[in-house]
Amino acid sequence: MIVDDSKSMRMIVKRTLKQAGFDTMEFEEAEDGTDALAKIDDYMPQLVLCDWNMPEMNGIDFLKAIRAAGNTVKFGFVTTESTAEMRAEAKAAGAQFLIAKPFTAETFEKTLQPVLRQP
Template structure:
């Protein structure tokens, strides 16, 4: 299973990869991007089965990336892993095409519960 992991924080990408392994998702091929623009560029050579993205990033934020991505792909699951957790932000994400919003902070157990439908 191929995952595109989009977060401007290198440390958070490492934490997320480690937590995914601890959650039992050790079979993942992960490609990292540091913002939406970088993710768009990576999609030129990589077709993920799921996208895990932060919301707040410089250059192109997660919501801008999601909207651009959905203009060409309506099927690939897109999950925000973010501190943006208000009802209005969650609604905005879903209306733009997100499949789920997972709040930070997270534990491996929370990731297993929240992401199993997309990563198994």
């Protein structure tokens, strides 16, 4: 699941995932945390790639909401900001990684391969 308030960024993330070798994956998209929260139980993704700053519900609040509901989906942020504080907050909330924009296919491959191999 790709969660970002920018349609063009969702398309870029999807294209970069395909370039990184994840071309067999199916992708559900959501415009923000509220939209993603409404879709996640029906879609049941194996991975969520989420922006941090979005209207309605931001990424960290979305992550906290799904974790509070018992959802253990693999989760990571793809965001412009990546301060040490944000990385620590993301990890404490249950995110496996944070990828900073701009990113490359190689970044996605290096970051996601170990996460997707985890049981």
